[in-house]
Amino acid sequence: MGKEIQLEVVTPERSVLKATADYVSVPTVDGDYGILGDHAPMVGLMKAGVLHYRSGGKVEVLAVAGGFFEVMDNRMLVLGDEAELPGEVDVAAAMEEQKRAREIIEAGGDQETVARARQALEKAMTRLKIAGKA
Amino acid sequence: MASARDIKRRIRSVQNSKKITKAMEMVSAAKLRKSQERTVAARPYAQRLAEALREVAAHQGDDVTHPLLAKARTGRTVYCVITADRGLAGPYNGNIIRLMNGILREADEPIGLVVVGRKGNDFFKRRGADIIGSFLNLGEEARFSNAEEIAEALMGLFVEGKAKEVKLVYTEFVSAVSLRPKVLDLLPVAPQGGSGESGGVNRSYIHIPSAKRIIEELLPKLVKNQVYQALLESKASEHAARMTAMRSASDNAQGLIEDLTLQYNRARQAGITTEILEVVGGAAALNG
Numbered sequence: 549m550g551k552e553i554q555l556e557v558v559t560p561e562r563s564v565l566k567a568t569a570d571y572v573s574v575p576t577v578d579g580d581y582g583i584l585g586d587h588a589p590m591v592g593l594m595k596a597g598v599l600h601y602r603s604g605g606k607v608e609v610l611a612v613a614g615g616f617f618e619v620m621d622n623r624m625l626v627l628g629d630e631a632e633l634p635g636e637v638d639v640a641a642a643m644e645e646q647k648r649a650r651e652i653i654e655a656g657g658d659q660e661t662v663a664r665a666r667q668a669l670e671k672a673m674t675r676l677k678i679a680g681k682a
Numbered sequence: 683m684a685s686a687r688d689i690k691r692r693i694r695s696v697q698n699s700k701k702i703t704k705a706m707e708m709v710s711a712a713k714l715r716k717s718q719e720r721t722v723a724a725r726p727y728a729q730r731l732a733e734a735l736r737e738v739a740a741h742q743g744d745d746v747t748h749p750l751l752a753k754a755r756t757g758r759t760v761y762c763v764i765t766a767d768r769g770l771a772g773p774y775n776g777n778i779i780r781l782m783n784g785i786l787r788e789a790d791e792p793i794g795l796v797v798v799g800r801k802g803n804d805f806f807k808r809r810g811a812d813i814i815g816s817f818l819n820l821g822e823e824a825r826f827s828n829a830e831e832i833a834e835a836l837m838g839l840f841v842e843g844k845a846k847e848v849k850l851v852y853t854e855f856v857s858a859v860s861l862r863p864k865v866l867d868l869l870p871v872a873p874q875g876g877s878g879e880s881g882g883v884n885r886s887y888i889h890i891p892s893a894k895r896i897i898e899e900l901l902p903k904l905v906k907n908q909v910y911q912a913l914l915e916s917k918a919s920e921h922a923a924r925m926t927a928m929r930s931a932s933d934n935a936q937g938l939i940e941d942l943t944l945q946y947n948r949a950r951q952a953g954i955t956t957e958i959l960e961v962v963g964g965a966a967a968l969n970g
Contacts, residue, residue: 562723592890
């Protein structure tokens with residue numbers, strides 16, 4: 549097993565998480581990336597999705613929505629536009645958002661509106677997924 | 683001299699005012715604490731964001747181009763001035779408006795204004811300034827979504843060539859007793875201070891998907907974050923100013939109550955003395 553990674557997740561409004569992990573999987577715009585100890589320096593853009601990290605043999609999750617991350621010297625910094633821990637998800641609100649986004653997508657309309665609704669849908673589904681209610 | 687009853691009435695009225703100012707002081711103190719916490723909580727993100735941008739930009743060298751970095755564009759200078767929606771905050775609104783007004787008076791070219799907060803909007807509308815946009819009633823807490831909205835409007839003006847530069851005018855929160863009105867250059871985004879050649883730059887970063895795309899994403903985030911910081915600091919300043927103003931109002935009321943109480947006691951004592959004199963005088967007349 550490689551070295552441990554100091555994981556830190558912050559958003560513009562607050563610091564969400566500080567943890568030590570031996571494995572982190574992050575949703576990037578190019579798909580999920582797995583990161584182990586002693587990883588090469590890396591900067592990447594994230595998309596809405598679930599970030600997994602393994603800490604003390606247990607896999608923990610958290611929802612992120614866009615933003616970017618940086619890996620360097622076994623330190624991983626996640627600067628999310630938004631980030632939520634499983635316990636923080638407002639399930640009712642996320643359900644509502646998911647429903648609304650679906651309606652907009654089904655109704656069609658101009659590309660930008662639909663694209664934005666897709667993003668909102670993805671975000672809502674991610675939040676529900678980590679809350680275990682999907 | 684006013685009668686004892688009149689004085690009593692005044693004391694009660696001042697006491698009621700004091701209750702209100704005291705309550706406002708306490709509410710502001712609580713809000714100030716919260717604002718301060720939020721300002722502190724927002725700091726790591728802002729720092730790391732600036733660092734990351736510097737690193738990626740240093741890596742790219744001189745071929746970093748982006749609409750938000752471009753200089754010498756067309757249009758006016760746009761100032762985004764941040765004020766409060768509500769008054770009763772001591773010199774808070776006055777100071778920031780005076781700073782902005784001075785800039786307007788001294789400018790030899792037309793200036794566009796984007797106003798945050800009702801107080802500033804009212805003032806500059808009355809003054810006949812050119813208000814391009816206004817954001818009112820943003821609530822008691824600075825929210826990132828508000829900052830995003832404002833920043834997007836400002837970036838829009840810049841990219842469309844309606845603004846050649848954008849500056850932020852806000853109140854910097856140094857401490858609860860030191861609030862400093864301040865002007866910050868927002869756009870074009872200043873090239874990150876030349877020290878980009880420090881350690882770590884020569885490391886090869888892996889960029890996902892590419893350094894160019896990352897810079898494109900990070901620059902608007904940096905601008906939004908600067909606006910957010912300005913909103914946070916302004917909010918904290920507003921609460922601090924209101925707290926101080928309300929505290930001195932409460933102190934004044936307390937002083938007034940003490941003076942009036944003294945007057946009341948004197949008037950009461952004078953009344954008693956007069957009564958005794960009357961009784962004694964009456965008795966003397968009967969005995970005499």
